[in-house]
Amino acid sequence: MLFHVRMDVRIPHDLPAEQAAEILAREKAYSQQLQQSGKWRHIWRIAGQYANYSVFDVKDNAELHEILSGLPLFKFMQIEVTPLLRHPSSIREDDS
Structure with missing residues (x-):
């Protein structure tokens, strides 16, 4: 199934810089693995x-x-999810 997801990140301004950097590094590794x-x-x-x-x-x-x-930034995100279906006029076979 395909899903369109919008993620808005709101990291608190008072989060210590070293903690924010560590979370961002984990986020990048996790997202690149996916x-x-x-x-x-x-x-x-x-x-x-x-x-x-x-x-x-x-x-x-x-x-x-x-x-x-499982996203390390999950607790700092507002997320909107929209399920997607293949359009019958699509010419792309990989749009499943």
Whole structure:
């Protein structure tokens, strides 16, 4: 299943810099691992915001929830999820 996910990050200003850096390093490693596995298909930064649009390709809602809740920045995020279906006019065979 494909899901369009918007993630807005709100790191508290009073979070110690070294703690924030450690969380960000774990976040990057986790997200890159998911990208390499094909589960995190696309990620785009939203210009001028600490936010992104992403597309996930996972088995079901439960797997997506497990992935998102495993993000090191999860507790600092507002997340919106939209399930996607292949459009009948799509010419791309990999849009499943």
